[in-house]
Amino acid sequence: MVLAGPTAVGKGTVASYVREHYPDVWLSVSATTRPPRPGEEDGRHYFFVDEPEFDRLERTGQLLESATVHGRARYGTPRGPVEQALLQGRPTMLEIDLQGARQVRQAMPEALFVFLAPPSWEELVQRLVGRGTESEAERATRLETARTELAAVSEFDVTIVNDDVARAAEHLVSLMVDPRAKD
Incomplete structure (x- = not known):
């Protein structure tokens, strides 16, 4: 599963909830x-790296996706x-930005792409x-950037409004178990 959405929508907060409450779900750690x-x-x-190390990871094909x-x-x-x-067959989630999600779609089109949306623009601000x-x-x-990211919602398989962290996380996990649970 790929989780993306605009800046400050709460992707990290939702991912932290999943990490804490669903230890069987493997969450990627970005560099x-x-x-x-x-x-x-x-x-x-995160893996905090300097520019030369990031260049090396990209050059040697060790990154599934990357973006500035x-x-x-x-x-x-x-x-x-x-x-x-x-x-290993583990439920797997990547929490990444829109650019990265687009790259993963090219590399792994079979993944489920979930857009985390804010309840409103005002709430996002x-x-x-x-x-x-x-x-x-x-x-x-x-x-x-968030305005551009919000306009890309139609590129995703599922949209979840993050108006409640626990509810959003539970919905994400239910999609990993049954991708048909889109509502």
Whole structure:
């Protein structure tokens, strides 16, 4: 399963809920060149790498997808752990951005693509501002990107509105068990 959606929609929060309540679900850990936010741990939330290491991972085909997000940091999904989880038959979820989801669709079209949507534009803006992790300029860039990301909802198999983290996470997990549970 590929989970994507606009910035500040709560992808990380929903993924954390799944991680805590559904230990059988394997969640990918992305590599990124951005610095850690408060409370983030290397290897758990992200693999924090420098630009030369990210270049090496891309050059050697070790990333399933990669993208530069918001014109700044680079993100990518390490290929090996995803393939290993799938070979083991584990329910597998990638929490990635729109660019990455498009690349994964090319590489793994059989995956289920889920778009996590905000209850409203106003709520999305509130969540981004409430995080307090970006400067005013970064917030403006992220909101501009979010408008583009929201317009891509039709590219996904399922849309889940994140108006309640537990409900959204439960719906995600139910889709892993039965992809027909789209409503």
